[in-house]
Amino acid sequence: MIDHLDHLVLTTADEAACIDFYTRVLGMRLESFGAGRSAFVFGAQKINLHVRGREFEPKAHLPVPGALDLCFIASVPLEDFIRHAEACGQRIIEGPVLRTGAAFRIRSVYLRDPDLNLIEVSERAEA
Structure with missing residues (x-):
């Protein structure tokens, strides 16, 4: 009944x-x-942005910053993303590690966004 995720x-x-x-x-x-x-757009998906205290209706029952755990598949090799993230002053908190993705094995690193959401950036792992 569900085909794909449009936005979150x-x-x-x-x-x-x-x-x-x-x-x-x-x-x-x-x-x-x-x-x-506002929304962040990538590929055929987007992330709509709500600011705490100024959320749009309808909204989640308890919308709070820092409650998400998101995994993105990178469009570049993972090592390139790691170098870019570190050049932007971001700290990789774990990885690279092997994980199980939705459609295939992935190799991932983890970092946090400014609200402390857990962000996983991954690439397809070689078989």
Whole structure:
């Protein structure tokens, strides 16, 4: 009955720091839509942005910054992403490690966004 994920919503406590992380570190494109709404766009997906205390309705029952654990598949080799993230002042907190992805084995590193959400960036692991 479900084909794919269209978007998800991220709640942030610091809009400017969040925008910087998702655009500069992860390379997503910031897009404005609707009446003052923003989203991070990548591939055929997006992450809608809510600022704590100014969420759009309807919203999750308890929207809070720092409650997400997200995994992204990189468009570049993982080593290139690691160098880029470190050049942006980000600390890799774990990895590279092997994990099980939705469709294939992945090789991943973990870092945190400004709201302390856990961000996993991965590449397809060689068989």
